[in-house]
Amino acid sequence: MEIPLKSYLTEILDRVRDRDSGAVADYIPELAAADPTPLAVALCTSAGRVYSAGDDEREFSIQSISKSFTYAIALQEVGVEKVLGTVGMEPSGEAFNELSLEGGTHRPVNPMINAGAIAVNQLINGEDSSVDARVTVLLDYFSRLAGRELHIDERITGSELATADRNLSLAHMLRSYGVIAGSAADAVTGYVRQCSVLVTVRDLAVMGATLALGGRQPVTGEQVLDPRVCRQVQAVMASAGMYDGAGRWMASVGIPAKSGVAGGLMGTLPGQLGLATFSPRLDSSGNSVRGAEIFRILSEDMGLHLMSALPSTGSAVRSIRTRGPVTVIRLQGGLGFTGAEDFLAAAAAHELTTVRVVVDMRRVSDIDAFGREMVLEGLRRIRTDGHRIAVIDPDHLLGDRRLGDGTTVEETDEVAVEVADEVK
Structure with a gap:
């Protein structure tokens, strides 16, 4: 059974593809010459499954999205x-490249604006580190x-350094107050090279998922970062990741996120997933126009708003058991996007071969609209693959169980219960 998420993501791209407002970043020559048309989206689940659509293999520079990971x-x-002694963590309410510091302490206000990111970069590998050694550490972590x-x-590094007067001004200001110890030129070079790392949306989705999962890389299984570090980073992303529009972003989209002026946008849903988009045209705040709209659609459709997402603890698939001609899939917990995707992935991986498939939802506590549609689509695809399906749904969480082709599940709940209880 094919999981329908790629086709759903493709549909979202088609919905926003014709929107051409905004413009590519014009203050960096390499970015000013960039093709404005590429469009891509990706998400990575807690189990390390990555779904993507569009120009998902196209590389672009990570730019300011790197600030989240360097901070981590x-x-x-x-x-x-030590980090808090160097940079604060309050929203600035100003542009990302504003020439200003915190009153009294002279710290940069937060690590998501350029002054803060330059200061944080200088903490890596010790204050006496060379630029090359510092960047090597960062690149290994990335x-x-x-x-x-x-x-x-x-090429991007050279292009940015040729037009880095404002960042050099920030670095000189930081050095004058003793926030950084090295030369202003070295500080800016290290920061610009950090921003010039090439990634795809799939990379960013996996990197975001690693933050969301408390530092555990979901594909390799490596514990890259400490959970408390990831909590701190996501908290600052929530309040300052989208610059002076961060408050509006969290109220309307509700996903901790960080943008980059090459057109990338990376977000996290703590404990559940990472997601990313790529579209080079930017709004006046430096955020991708089409990327932000995709995030809004995903948040609304999939119930990803941080303040309203269904709780997700453990697997939504309690068990899959087969006896004779019957396979029973027992589900549990809340079925938002994460739980429903868990069901679809488990069903696809199991390679169902029996005549009958029963989905037992007696332990499901709640389901949202997107989870309902995903489960129903999964049932339709199981039946299309040649199986007879039944659902145990005593709380009527699936409504009338109408599938995407207009039909409903054929068998009665009573028959399904009898079959399920026979398969232990």
Whole structure:
């Protein structure tokens, strides 16, 4: 059975494809010359399953999305106290490249604006580290987070350094207050090289999922970061990741996120998944126009808003048992996107061969609209593959059990219960 998420993601891309508002970043020559048309989306589940659509293999520079991960690495390497002594964590309410520092302490307000990111970069590998050694540490961490070896686009590095006057001004200001110890030029070079790492939306979705899962990389299984580090990073992303529009973003979309001026956008749903989009045209705040709209659609359709998502603990599939001509799939807990995807993936991986398939929902506590549609579509696909299906749904969570082709599940609940209880 094919899981229908790729076709759903493709449909979302088609809904936003013709929107052409915004413009590519024009203050960096390499980005100003970029093709504005690419469009891609990806999500990675807690089980390490990655679903994507569009230009999902196209590489682009990570840009300011790197700030989230460099902040995480600094917390991991030098500890919270040292990092908080260097950079604050309050929303700035200003543009990402504003020439301003926190009153009194002279710290950058948070690590998601350029001044904060430059300061955080200098914490990596010690204050006496060379630029190359510092970048090597960052690139190794980024690669482990993505689950593959990543590389730096030196053309983008050169292009950004040629137009880095404002960032150099920030670095000189930081140095004048003793926030950084190295030269302003080295600080900006390290920061720009960090921003020039090439990624795909699939990479970003996996990297986001690693933050969402408390530092456990869902594909490789490696514990890359400490859970407390990931909690701190996502909290700051929620309040400052989308710059001066962060408050509106969290109220309307409700997904901790970080954007980059190459057109990437990465988000996390704690404990559940990471997601990412790529579309180069930006709004006035420097956020991808079509990418932000895709996030809004996903949040609304899939119930991903942080303040309203169904709880997800453990697997939604309690068991899959087969005896003779019958397979029984027992579900449990809340069936939002994560739980419903768990059901579809388990059914697909099991390679159902029996004549009859019974889905037992007696232990399901709740289901949202998107989860309901996913379960019903899964039932339709199981039947299309040649199986007779039945559902035990005493609380009528699936409504009238009408499938996508207009038909309903044929068998009665009484028959399904009898069959299910025979298969232990």
